[in-house]
Amino acid sequence: MTDTILSVENLDVSFQSYNGLIKAVRGVTFDLKKGETLAIVGESGSGKSVTAKSIMQLLPKKTTVINNGSIVYEGNDLLTYSKKEMEKIRGSEISMVFQDPMTSLNPTMKIGKQVMEGILKHKKISKKEAFVRAKELLELVGIPNAEERMKSYPHEFSGGMRQRVIIAMALASDPSVLIADEPTTALDVTIQAQILDLMKNIQKKTGTSILIITHDLGVVVNMAKRVAVMYAGQIVETGTLEEIFYDSKHPYTWGLMQSMPKLHQDRSVPLIPIAGSPPDVSKLHDGCPFAARCPYVMKVCHNHMPDQSTISGTHSVSCWLQDERAPHVEKPELGGNNVDKSKTS
Template sequence: MTDAILSVENLDVSFQSHNGLIRAVRGVNFDLKKGETLAIVGESGSGKSVTAKSIMQLLPKKTTVINNGSIVYEGEDLLTYNKKEIEKIRGSEISMVFQDPMTSLNPTMKIGKQVMEGIIKHQDVSKKEAITKAKELLELVGIPNAEDRMSSYPHEFSGGMRQRVVIAMALACDPKVLIADEPTTALDVTIQAQILDLMKDIQKKTGTSILIITHDLGVVVNMAQRIAVMYAGQIVETGTLEELFYESNHPYTWGLLQSMPKLHQDRSVPLIPISGSPPDVSQLHDGCPFAARCPYVMKVCHSHMPDQSKLSETHSVACWLQDERAPRVEKPDLGGETVDRTETS
């Protein structure tokens, strides 16, 4: 894809354990275009965060084994970079926002100094210029009285305001790619919406490409242009927002959509959870990893992993139901008002 700023190709990541290698990410492929938001969605343990941390090379060196693949950023494979080279990229060109802001902030340092750190490290500016930029960043992310709050400590901010500070730190060096790993999970619904709106607004102003990692499809409604659904270390379906919400073809995607509240759904109608639990990735065998939980499972699902079927230029799915020999199944009713089309166009 020529307009991709970041391309992950056939990535395979394992961890060494007492029981041998645990394959956490298996053959993952995706592109992040310039200026777009791509969401990777899936349950806990599906490999989303491992994929994100692989890009930033934040996984523990002693136990991590990257068996295969490449992570190409602006034509360069980051997996070939040494420690010094990746540190030059990390924070300055590719930044990351983590789930819990308190793990990203030093409780003993004032907020202003923490925002300034990245600016001073990666940019040739004076301390005075760094202070000015840090204040501007805090204003950009909506911190009231930014100049005064520069001298505050993290515990003096609410959870939502701390997350805004973390976003300001991630934006300190004008990165081209922003990776947001479950950036709103620890926040209440109202603050969650504010943070997502903030990220959309920043993207419009800066043109930053955003890779958002989440377990909740509802988080990415009206934010992501494309979605990759991940399960047991593999991407099982990829498409535009509308393709995934209105024309999805993988039973796991259907399950995620059925378990998500709809805009005008009667509250007396129960949500439908996905039966069973995600598989233990250390115990995976041949075949589709979703087979044990799939209501449409066939014999072949247990023995062979399906290839990706290309349904359109932007939509692909890995499911045996796409095989011409498979029985036709009726898609479940996923609700008609999951996405506001006017907002996402």
């Protein structure tokens, strides 16, 4: 019996455009285990959200091309599901929390009715029972005076409270998998911490598996046990939180870490940005997509994609620096080295 609940294998996702085929996701592979939190991290445009929306089948049908791969949930490939079959899974067994709660809430409908709507759609219960369940969910996500607030409209809630409502709606049908796509980006630091703590507490109570999509390494430290680093539509490094923060192997991961503030760092010391910009995925050539920005680039990097190297049973990386013929490179001092190590254990 496997403890893997969701498995994405060699997924390729492209979009048809006037400029040709845009290869947004290329050969992405990862597993999500029951009850764990996996973070997919990378810059904007790296393919994180496209991967998440592929799982939910929320990409536009007319322009989306999935010509390779599988998305297996509980032993079944979701890519073979019909629209009707997917509607039974979406929201019921796999739910998604989006970045901006106002785009997910109906401004003309009271909060209680919106939460009840999802419950009634996926569960065969009465409106009275759905009301009670909606109240319980709002209490679970920390909405004070939940029964009274059910009569309120979205504009009467703060940004943090609206995001709590979205989480309550996502939990309405007790999903096995919760996908959180940049769930705290629009919130201030204090509210962000509250939302992350809320998601961790809910996971402890319900055993829900969480796939969190983020560009924020602070979110990764607070939420995840395993991390997949994405760049230009590919996963370039995967490992446990400790392996990624303390023993990362890919120069792109090093760049992300160097751009992260160190604990106790003098504020006058500037962060080190990654030089250049992510590549145009409609014009990718052979070779490593990070080659143009990599300070350790070699000739082979421009001409051939590196194979995946296995560092440990949980840690893998795609980089020519792992080849035995590559020169030795001294890893730079990383911001992650000063992250509280207790958070990664």
